Amino acid sequence: MVAAPSTPPPVVEVNNLRIRYGKEVALQLDELSVVPNEIFGIIGPAGSGRTSFLKAVNRMDLFDRSMDVEGSIRFRGRDVRTWKNVYSLRRRIGVVFPLPVGLPLSVYDNVALAPRLSGVRAKSELNDIVERCLRRAALWDEVKDRLSSLGSLLSGGQQQRLTIARGLSQDPDLLMLDEFSIAVDPVTTMRIEDVLKELKQELTIILVTNLVQQARRLADRTAFFLGGRCIEIGATDAIFSGEVKDRRTTDYILGRFG
Ligand SMILES: Nc1ncnc2c1ncn2[C@@H]1O[C@H](COP(=O)(O)OP(=O)(O)OP(=O)(O)O)[C@@H](O)[C@H]1O
Ligand SMILES: [Mg+2]
Structure with missing residues:
Protein backbone atom coordinates (compact mmCIF):
# COMPACT_ATOMS: atom_id res chain seq x y z
CA MET A 1 0.00 0.00 0.00
CA VAL A 2 1.29 3.41 -0.88
CA ALA A 3 1.02 5.93 1.92
CA ALA A 4 -0.89 9.06 1.06
CA PRO A 5 1.38 12.09 0.79
CA SER A 6 1.33 13.64 4.19
CA THR A 7 0.52 17.30 4.57
CA PRO A 8 2.06 18.85 7.64
CA PRO A 9 -0.42 19.55 10.43
CA PRO A 10 -1.52 23.18 10.59
CA VAL A 11 0.11 25.59 13.02
CA VAL A 12 -3.20 27.28 13.68
CA GLU A 13 -6.55 25.65 13.07
CA VAL A 14 -9.83 27.42 13.67
CA ASN A 15 -13.32 25.96 13.75
CA ASN A 16 -16.63 27.71 14.37
CA LEU A 17 -15.02 30.68 16.03
CA ARG A 18 -17.16 33.49 17.32
CA ILE A 19 -15.71 36.53 19.02
CA ARG A 20 -18.01 38.96 20.76
CA TYR A 21 -17.66 42.14 22.75
CA GLY A 22 -20.80 42.19 24.85
CA LYS A 23 -23.60 41.38 22.41
CA GLU A 24 -21.67 42.69 19.41
CA VAL A 25 -20.20 39.96 17.21
CA ALA A 26 -16.75 41.10 16.05
CA LEU A 27 -15.81 37.99 14.10
CA GLN A 28 -17.52 34.83 12.99
CA LEU A 29 -15.19 32.37 11.32
CA ASP A 30 -16.22 28.88 10.26
CA GLU A 31 -12.89 27.44 9.27
CA LEU A 32 -9.36 28.64 8.78
CA SER A 33 -5.97 27.03 9.01
CA VAL A 34 -2.45 28.35 8.78
CA VAL A 35 0.18 25.89 7.61
CA PRO A 36 3.86 25.75 8.59
CA ASN A 37 6.26 28.20 6.99
CA GLU A 38 3.69 30.21 5.16
CA ILE A 39 2.98 33.89 5.41
CA PHE A 40 -0.75 34.04 5.88
CA GLY A 41 -2.04 37.52 5.05
CA ILE A 42 -5.26 38.96 6.44
CA ILE A 43 -6.63 42.03 4.70
CA GLY A 44 -9.82 43.96 5.26
CA PRO A 45 -11.15 47.39 6.14
CA ALA A 46 -11.24 48.92 9.61
CA GLY A 47 -13.37 47.01 12.06
CA SER A 48 -13.40 43.79 10.04
CA GLY A 49 -12.24 41.68 12.99
CA ARG A 50 -8.57 41.12 12.15
CA THR A 51 -7.05 42.34 15.42
CA SER A 52 -9.69 40.45 17.36
CA PHE A 53 -8.60 37.30 15.59
CA LEU A 54 -4.97 37.76 16.62
CA LYS A 55 -6.06 38.54 20.17
CA ALA A 56 -8.04 35.31 20.36
CA VAL A 57 -5.12 33.20 19.09
CA ASN A 58 -2.87 34.71 21.73
CA ARG A 59 -5.54 34.51 24.45
CA MET A 60 -5.63 38.21 25.09
CA ASP A 61 -9.28 37.70 25.94
CA LEU A 62 -7.96 36.80 29.38
CA PHE A 63 -7.17 40.48 29.86
CA ASP A 64 -10.22 41.93 28.15
CA ARG A 65 -13.28 41.07 30.19
CA SER A 66 -15.64 42.36 27.52
CA MET A 67 -14.22 39.89 24.99
CA ASP A 68 -15.89 36.54 24.64
CA VAL A 69 -14.47 33.74 22.52
CA GLU A 70 -16.44 30.65 21.53
CA GLY A 71 -15.43 27.77 19.27
CA SER A 72 -12.07 26.19 18.75
CA ILE A 73 -8.63 27.60 18.04
CA ARG A 74 -5.89 25.03 17.96
CA PHE A 75 -2.25 25.97 18.08
CA ARG A 76 0.07 23.11 17.17
CA GLY A 77 -2.86 20.74 17.53
CA ARG A 78 -3.92 21.84 20.98
CA ASP A 79 -6.82 24.10 21.87
CA VAL A 80 -5.33 27.38 23.07
CA ARG A 81 -7.56 27.21 26.11
CA THR A 82 -6.15 23.92 27.25
CA TRP A 83 -2.52 24.98 27.25
CA LYS A 84 -1.12 24.46 30.71
CA ASN A 85 -0.68 28.15 31.11
CA VAL A 86 -0.94 31.12 28.87
CA TYR A 87 2.77 31.88 29.20
CA SER A 88 3.80 28.57 27.71
CA LEU A 89 1.51 29.36 24.77
CA ARG A 90 2.74 32.92 24.35
CA ARG A 91 6.35 31.86 24.48
CA ARG A 92 5.74 30.13 21.18
CA ILE A 93 3.90 33.04 19.60
CA GLY A 94 5.66 36.35 18.94
CA VAL A 95 3.43 39.40 18.43
CA VAL A 96 4.21 42.72 16.78
CA PRO A 172 8.56 31.25 18.57
CA ASP A 173 6.86 28.91 16.08
CA LEU A 174 4.50 31.66 15.02
CA LEU A 175 4.95 35.38 14.52
CA MET A 176 1.81 37.52 14.28
CA LEU A 177 2.12 41.05 12.96
CA ASP A 178 -0.69 43.59 13.16
CA GLU A 179 -0.19 46.44 10.70
CA PHE A 180 3.47 46.69 11.60
CA SER A 181 4.23 49.38 9.05
CA ILE A 182 1.70 51.98 10.14
CA ALA A 183 4.37 54.16 11.78
CA VAL A 184 7.31 53.08 9.67
CA ASP A 185 8.75 54.83 6.62
CA PRO A 186 8.59 53.03 3.23
CA VAL A 187 12.29 52.14 3.18
CA THR A 188 12.13 50.51 6.61
CA THR A 189 8.89 48.81 5.60
CA MET A 190 10.72 47.21 2.67
CA ARG A 191 13.58 46.13 4.94
CA ILE A 192 11.13 44.53 7.36
CA GLU A 193 9.35 42.85 4.46
CA ASP A 194 12.71 41.32 3.45
CA VAL A 195 13.18 40.18 7.05
CA LEU A 196 9.79 38.47 7.00
CA LYS A 197 10.59 36.64 3.76
CA GLU A 198 13.74 35.30 5.41
CA LEU A 199 11.99 34.41 8.65
CA LYS A 200 9.39 32.27 6.98
CA GLN A 201 12.09 29.69 6.27
CA GLU A 202 12.12 29.06 10.01
CA LEU A 203 8.68 29.93 11.30
CA THR A 204 5.10 30.69 10.38
CA ILE A 205 3.76 34.21 10.01
CA ILE A 206 0.30 35.74 10.22
CA LEU A 207 0.39 39.19 8.69
CA VAL A 208 -2.56 41.52 9.26
CA THR A 209 -2.22 44.47 6.96
CA ASN A 210 -4.13 47.48 5.67
CA LEU A 211 -1.91 47.54 2.63
CA VAL A 212 -3.27 45.12 0.07
CA GLN A 213 -0.06 45.43 -1.96
CA GLN A 214 1.90 44.33 1.08
CA ALA A 215 -0.19 41.16 1.26
CA ARG A 216 0.41 40.70 -2.45
CA ARG A 217 4.18 41.03 -2.02
CA LEU A 218 4.48 38.81 1.02
CA ALA A 219 1.63 36.44 1.64
CA ASP A 220 1.46 32.92 0.27
CA ARG A 221 -2.23 32.86 1.01
CA THR A 222 -4.52 35.75 1.79
CA ALA A 223 -7.79 35.94 3.68
CA PHE A 224 -10.20 38.81 3.20
CA PHE A 225 -12.23 39.80 6.26
CA LEU A 226 -15.20 42.10 5.99
CA GLY A 227 -17.68 43.12 8.66
CA GLY A 228 -16.66 40.32 10.99
CA ARG A 229 -16.79 37.59 8.35
CA CYS A 230 -14.13 35.81 6.38
CA ILE A 231 -15.25 36.40 2.80
CA GLU A 232 -12.43 34.62 1.04
CA ILE A 233 -9.28 32.58 1.61
CA GLY A 234 -7.06 31.70 -1.30
CA ALA A 235 -3.62 31.65 -2.84
CA THR A 236 -2.47 35.26 -3.01
CA ASP A 237 -1.57 34.98 -6.70
CA ALA A 238 -5.02 33.69 -7.53
CA ILE A 239 -6.84 36.31 -5.52
CA PHE A 240 -4.84 39.12 -7.06
CA SER A 241 -5.37 37.82 -10.55
CA GLY A 242 -9.11 37.93 -10.03
CA GLU A 243 -9.80 34.27 -9.24
CA VAL A 244 -12.19 34.99 -6.40
CA LYS A 245 -15.35 33.42 -5.07
CA ASP A 246 -16.82 36.73 -4.00
CA ARG A 247 -16.74 39.91 -6.04
CA ARG A 248 -16.30 42.02 -2.92
CA THR A 249 -12.78 40.65 -2.61
CA THR A 250 -11.77 42.10 -5.97
CA ASP A 251 -13.64 45.34 -5.24
CA TYR A 252 -11.68 45.74 -2.02
CA ILE A 253 -8.35 44.88 -3.62
CA LEU A 254 -8.99 47.40 -6.38
CA GLY A 255 -9.81 50.07 -3.80
CA ARG A 256 -13.47 50.38 -4.71
CA PHE A 257 -14.32 50.52 -1.00
CA GLY A 258 -12.66 50.36 2.41
N1 LIG B 1 -12.30 46.03 23.25
C1 LIG B 1 -13.37 46.15 22.45
N2 LIG B 1 -14.58 46.43 22.99
C2 LIG B 1 -15.68 46.53 22.20
N3 LIG B 1 -15.66 46.38 20.86
C3 LIG B 1 -14.49 46.12 20.27
C4 LIG B 1 -13.27 46.00 21.03
N4 LIG B 1 -12.27 45.72 20.18
C5 LIG B 1 -12.82 45.68 18.95
N5 LIG B 1 -14.15 45.91 18.99
C6 LIG B 1 -15.07 45.90 17.84
O1 LIG B 1 -14.94 44.67 17.15
C7 LIG B 1 -14.99 44.85 15.75
C8 LIG B 1 -13.72 44.29 15.13
O2 LIG B 1 -12.60 45.09 15.56
P1 LIG B 1 -11.10 44.72 15.26
O3 LIG B 1 -10.24 45.64 16.04
O4 LIG B 1 -10.92 43.27 15.46
O5 LIG B 1 -11.00 45.06 13.69
P2 LIG B 1 -9.74 45.30 12.74
O6 LIG B 1 -10.03 44.58 11.49
O7 LIG B 1 -8.50 44.99 13.46
O8 LIG B 1 -9.85 46.86 12.42
P3 LIG B 1 -8.81 48.09 12.53
O9 LIG B 1 -8.48 48.44 11.12
O10 LIG B 1 -9.62 49.16 13.17
O11 LIG B 1 -7.63 47.67 13.32
C9 LIG B 1 -15.18 46.35 15.53
O12 LIG B 1 -16.53 46.57 15.33
C10 LIG B 1 -14.71 46.96 16.82
O13 LIG B 1 -15.37 48.17 17.07
MG1 LIG C 1 -6.82 46.09 13.93
Whole structure:
Protein backbone atom coordinates (compact mmCIF):
# COMPACT_ATOMS: atom_id res chain seq x y z
CA MET A 1 0.00 0.00 0.00
CA VAL A 2 1.29 3.41 -0.88
CA ALA A 3 1.02 5.93 1.92
CA ALA A 4 -0.89 9.06 1.06
CA PRO A 5 1.38 12.09 0.79
CA SER A 6 1.33 13.64 4.19
CA THR A 7 0.52 17.30 4.57
CA PRO A 8 2.06 18.85 7.64
CA PRO A 9 -0.42 19.55 10.43
CA PRO A 10 -1.52 23.18 10.59
CA VAL A 11 0.11 25.59 13.02
CA VAL A 12 -3.20 27.28 13.68
CA GLU A 13 -6.55 25.65 13.07
CA VAL A 14 -9.83 27.42 13.67
CA ASN A 15 -13.32 25.96 13.75
CA ASN A 16 -16.63 27.71 14.37
CA LEU A 17 -15.02 30.68 16.03
CA ARG A 18 -17.16 33.49 17.32
CA ILE A 19 -15.71 36.53 19.02
CA ARG A 20 -18.01 38.96 20.76
CA TYR A 21 -17.66 42.14 22.75
CA GLY A 22 -20.80 42.19 24.85
CA LYS A 23 -23.60 41.38 22.41
CA GLU A 24 -21.67 42.69 19.41
CA VAL A 25 -20.20 39.96 17.21
CA ALA A 26 -16.75 41.10 16.05
CA LEU A 27 -15.81 37.99 14.10
CA GLN A 28 -17.52 34.83 12.99
CA LEU A 29 -15.19 32.37 11.32
CA ASP A 30 -16.22 28.88 10.26
CA GLU A 31 -12.89 27.44 9.27
CA LEU A 32 -9.36 28.64 8.78
CA SER A 33 -5.97 27.03 9.01
CA VAL A 34 -2.45 28.35 8.78
CA VAL A 35 0.18 25.89 7.61
CA PRO A 36 3.86 25.75 8.59
CA ASN A 37 6.26 28.20 6.99
CA GLU A 38 3.69 30.21 5.16
CA ILE A 39 2.98 33.89 5.41
CA PHE A 40 -0.75 34.04 5.88
CA GLY A 41 -2.04 37.52 5.05
CA ILE A 42 -5.26 38.96 6.44
CA ILE A 43 -6.63 42.03 4.70
CA GLY A 44 -9.82 43.96 5.26
CA PRO A 45 -11.15 47.39 6.14
CA ALA A 46 -11.24 48.92 9.61
CA GLY A 47 -13.37 47.01 12.06
CA SER A 48 -13.40 43.79 10.04
CA GLY A 49 -12.24 41.68 12.99
CA ARG A 50 -8.57 41.12 12.15
CA THR A 51 -7.05 42.34 15.42
CA SER A 52 -9.69 40.45 17.36
CA PHE A 53 -8.60 37.30 15.59
CA LEU A 54 -4.97 37.76 16.62
CA LYS A 55 -6.06 38.54 20.17
CA ALA A 56 -8.04 35.31 20.36
CA VAL A 57 -5.12 33.20 19.09
CA ASN A 58 -2.87 34.71 21.73
CA ARG A 59 -5.54 34.51 24.45
CA MET A 60 -5.63 38.21 25.09
CA ASP A 61 -9.28 37.70 25.94
CA LEU A 62 -7.96 36.80 29.38
CA PHE A 63 -7.17 40.48 29.86
CA ASP A 64 -10.22 41.93 28.15
CA ARG A 65 -13.28 41.07 30.19
CA SER A 66 -15.64 42.36 27.52
CA MET A 67 -14.22 39.89 24.99
CA ASP A 68 -15.89 36.54 24.64
CA VAL A 69 -14.47 33.74 22.52
CA GLU A 70 -16.44 30.65 21.53
CA GLY A 71 -15.43 27.77 19.27
CA SER A 72 -12.07 26.19 18.75
CA ILE A 73 -8.63 27.60 18.04
CA ARG A 74 -5.89 25.03 17.96
CA PHE A 75 -2.25 25.97 18.08
CA ARG A 76 0.07 23.11 17.17
CA GLY A 77 -2.86 20.74 17.53
CA ARG A 78 -3.92 21.84 20.98
CA ASP A 79 -6.82 24.10 21.87
CA VAL A 80 -5.33 27.38 23.07
CA ARG A 81 -7.56 27.21 26.11
CA THR A 82 -6.15 23.92 27.25
CA TRP A 83 -2.52 24.98 27.25
CA LYS A 84 -1.12 24.46 30.71
CA ASN A 85 -0.68 28.15 31.11
CA VAL A 86 -0.94 31.12 28.87
CA TYR A 87 2.77 31.88 29.20
CA SER A 88 3.80 28.57 27.71
CA LEU A 89 1.51 29.36 24.77
CA ARG A 90 2.74 32.92 24.35
CA ARG A 91 6.35 31.86 24.48
CA ARG A 92 5.74 30.13 21.18
CA ILE A 93 3.90 33.04 19.60
CA GLY A 94 5.66 36.35 18.94
CA VAL A 95 3.43 39.40 18.43
CA VAL A 96 4.21 42.72 16.78
CA PHE A 97 1.70 45.54 17.16
CA PRO A 98 1.02 48.55 14.89
CA LEU A 99 3.08 50.95 16.97
CA PRO A 100 6.36 49.83 18.48
CA VAL A 101 5.76 49.17 22.15
CA GLY A 102 9.26 49.55 23.46
CA LEU A 103 9.82 48.62 27.05
CA PRO A 104 11.58 51.35 29.07
CA LEU A 105 14.75 49.35 28.89
CA SER A 106 18.01 49.28 27.01
CA VAL A 107 18.13 47.82 23.52
CA TYR A 108 19.82 44.76 25.00
CA ASP A 109 17.30 44.26 27.78
CA ASN A 110 14.34 44.67 25.45
CA VAL A 111 15.45 41.46 23.78
CA ALA A 112 16.97 39.71 26.81
CA LEU A 113 14.03 40.26 29.17
CA ALA A 114 11.81 37.36 28.15
CA PRO A 115 14.62 34.77 27.95
CA ARG A 116 15.83 35.94 31.37
CA LEU A 117 12.33 35.59 32.81
CA SER A 118 12.14 32.09 31.46
CA GLY A 119 15.37 31.13 33.18
CA VAL A 120 18.31 31.87 30.89
CA ARG A 121 21.01 33.14 33.24
CA ALA A 122 24.38 32.74 31.52
CA LYS A 123 25.61 36.05 30.16
CA SER A 124 27.19 34.41 27.12
CA GLU A 125 23.94 32.68 26.24
CA LEU A 126 21.97 35.91 26.62
CA ASN A 127 24.53 37.72 24.47
CA ASP A 128 24.07 35.09 21.78
CA ILE A 129 20.29 35.36 21.88
CA VAL A 130 20.37 39.17 21.71
CA GLU A 131 22.76 39.21 18.78
CA ARG A 132 20.94 36.49 16.88
CA CYS A 133 17.51 38.14 17.30
CA LEU A 134 18.79 41.58 16.37
CA ARG A 135 20.44 40.11 13.29
CA ARG A 136 17.26 38.28 12.30
CA ALA A 137 15.38 41.56 12.62
CA ALA A 138 17.98 43.33 10.42
CA LEU A 139 18.87 45.71 13.23
CA TRP A 140 22.18 44.42 14.59
CA ASP A 141 24.50 46.57 12.48
CA GLU A 142 22.67 49.73 13.46
CA VAL A 143 22.60 49.10 17.20
CA LYS A 144 25.56 46.88 18.03
CA ASP A 145 27.49 49.86 19.44
CA ARG A 146 24.61 51.18 21.50
CA LEU A 147 23.12 48.08 23.11
CA SER A 148 23.01 49.75 26.50
CA SER A 149 21.18 52.88 25.40
CA LEU A 150 17.43 53.13 25.78
CA GLY A 151 15.37 51.37 23.11
CA SER A 152 13.01 54.36 23.07
CA LEU A 153 15.83 56.54 21.70
CA LEU A 154 15.95 54.59 18.45
CA SER A 155 14.11 55.84 15.37
CA GLY A 156 10.52 54.65 14.83
CA GLY A 157 11.59 52.12 12.21
CA GLN A 158 14.39 50.83 14.41
CA GLN A 159 12.02 50.52 17.35
CA GLN A 160 9.64 48.48 15.25
CA ARG A 161 12.50 46.14 14.29
CA LEU A 162 13.43 45.99 17.98
CA THR A 163 9.86 44.85 18.65
CA ILE A 164 10.36 42.11 16.07
CA ALA A 165 13.68 41.12 17.66
CA ARG A 166 11.90 40.92 21.01
CA GLY A 167 9.13 38.86 19.45
CA LEU A 168 11.78 36.40 18.27
CA SER A 169 13.64 36.19 21.57
CA GLN A 170 11.89 33.03 22.72
CA ASP A 171 12.27 31.30 19.38
CA PRO A 172 8.56 31.25 18.57
CA ASP A 173 6.86 28.91 16.08
CA LEU A 174 4.50 31.66 15.02
CA LEU A 175 4.95 35.38 14.52
CA MET A 176 1.81 37.52 14.28
CA LEU A 177 2.12 41.05 12.96
CA ASP A 178 -0.69 43.59 13.16
CA GLU A 179 -0.19 46.44 10.70
CA PHE A 180 3.47 46.69 11.60
CA SER A 181 4.23 49.38 9.05
CA ILE A 182 1.70 51.98 10.14
CA ALA A 183 4.37 54.16 11.78
CA VAL A 184 7.31 53.08 9.67
CA ASP A 185 8.75 54.83 6.62
CA PRO A 186 8.59 53.03 3.23
CA VAL A 187 12.29 52.14 3.18
CA THR A 188 12.13 50.51 6.61
CA THR A 189 8.89 48.81 5.60
CA MET A 190 10.72 47.21 2.67
CA ARG A 191 13.58 46.13 4.94
CA ILE A 192 11.13 44.53 7.36
CA GLU A 193 9.35 42.85 4.46
CA ASP A 194 12.71 41.32 3.45
CA VAL A 195 13.18 40.18 7.05
CA LEU A 196 9.79 38.47 7.00
CA LYS A 197 10.59 36.64 3.76
CA GLU A 198 13.74 35.30 5.41
CA LEU A 199 11.99 34.41 8.65
CA LYS A 200 9.39 32.27 6.98
CA GLN A 201 12.09 29.69 6.27
CA GLU A 202 12.12 29.06 10.01
CA LEU A 203 8.68 29.93 11.30
CA THR A 204 5.10 30.69 10.38
CA ILE A 205 3.76 34.21 10.01
CA ILE A 206 0.30 35.74 10.22
CA LEU A 207 0.39 39.19 8.69
CA VAL A 208 -2.56 41.52 9.26
CA THR A 209 -2.22 44.47 6.96
CA ASN A 210 -4.13 47.48 5.67
CA LEU A 211 -1.91 47.54 2.63
CA VAL A 212 -3.27 45.12 0.07
CA GLN A 213 -0.06 45.43 -1.96
CA GLN A 214 1.90 44.33 1.08
CA ALA A 215 -0.19 41.16 1.26
CA ARG A 216 0.41 40.70 -2.45
CA ARG A 217 4.18 41.03 -2.02
CA LEU A 218 4.48 38.81 1.02
CA ALA A 219 1.63 36.44 1.64
CA ASP A 220 1.46 32.92 0.27
CA ARG A 221 -2.23 32.86 1.01
CA THR A 222 -4.52 35.75 1.79
CA ALA A 223 -7.79 35.94 3.68
CA PHE A 224 -10.20 38.81 3.20
CA PHE A 225 -12.23 39.80 6.26
CA LEU A 226 -15.20 42.10 5.99
CA GLY A 227 -17.68 43.12 8.66
CA GLY A 228 -16.66 40.32 10.99
CA ARG A 229 -16.79 37.59 8.35
CA CYS A 230 -14.13 35.81 6.38
CA ILE A 231 -15.25 36.40 2.80
CA GLU A 232 -12.43 34.62 1.04
CA ILE A 233 -9.28 32.58 1.61
CA GLY A 234 -7.06 31.70 -1.30
CA ALA A 235 -3.62 31.65 -2.84
CA THR A 236 -2.47 35.26 -3.01
CA ASP A 237 -1.57 34.98 -6.70
CA ALA A 238 -5.02 33.69 -7.53
CA ILE A 239 -6.84 36.31 -5.52
CA PHE A 240 -4.84 39.12 -7.06
CA SER A 241 -5.37 37.82 -10.55
CA GLY A 242 -9.11 37.93 -10.03
CA GLU A 243 -9.80 34.27 -9.24
CA VAL A 244 -12.19 34.99 -6.40
CA LYS A 245 -15.35 33.42 -5.07
CA ASP A 246 -16.82 36.73 -4.00
CA ARG A 247 -16.74 39.91 -6.04
CA ARG A 248 -16.30 42.02 -2.92
CA THR A 249 -12.78 40.65 -2.61
CA THR A 250 -11.77 42.10 -5.97
CA ASP A 251 -13.64 45.34 -5.24
CA TYR A 252 -11.68 45.74 -2.02
CA ILE A 253 -8.35 44.88 -3.62
CA LEU A 254 -8.99 47.40 -6.38
CA GLY A 255 -9.81 50.07 -3.80
CA ARG A 256 -13.47 50.38 -4.71
CA PHE A 257 -14.32 50.52 -1.00
CA GLY A 258 -12.66 50.36 2.41
N1 LIG B 1 -12.30 46.03 23.25
C1 LIG B 1 -13.37 46.15 22.45
N2 LIG B 1 -14.58 46.43 22.99
C2 LIG B 1 -15.68 46.53 22.20
N3 LIG B 1 -15.66 46.38 20.86
C3 LIG B 1 -14.49 46.12 20.27
C4 LIG B 1 -13.27 46.00 21.03
N4 LIG B 1 -12.27 45.72 20.18
C5 LIG B 1 -12.82 45.68 18.95
N5 LIG B 1 -14.15 45.91 18.99
C6 LIG B 1 -15.07 45.90 17.84
O1 LIG B 1 -14.94 44.67 17.15
C7 LIG B 1 -14.99 44.85 15.75
C8 LIG B 1 -13.72 44.29 15.13
O2 LIG B 1 -12.60 45.09 15.56
P1 LIG B 1 -11.10 44.72 15.26
O3 LIG B 1 -10.24 45.64 16.04
O4 LIG B 1 -10.92 43.27 15.46
O5 LIG B 1 -11.00 45.06 13.69
P2 LIG B 1 -9.74 45.30 12.74
O6 LIG B 1 -10.03 44.58 11.49
O7 LIG B 1 -8.50 44.99 13.46
O8 LIG B 1 -9.85 46.86 12.42
P3 LIG B 1 -8.81 48.09 12.53
O9 LIG B 1 -8.48 48.44 11.12
O10 LIG B 1 -9.62 49.16 13.17
O11 LIG B 1 -7.63 47.67 13.32
C9 LIG B 1 -15.18 46.35 15.53
O12 LIG B 1 -16.53 46.57 15.33
C10 LIG B 1 -14.71 46.96 16.82
O13 LIG B 1 -15.37 48.17 17.07
MG1 LIG C 1 -6.82 46.09 13.93
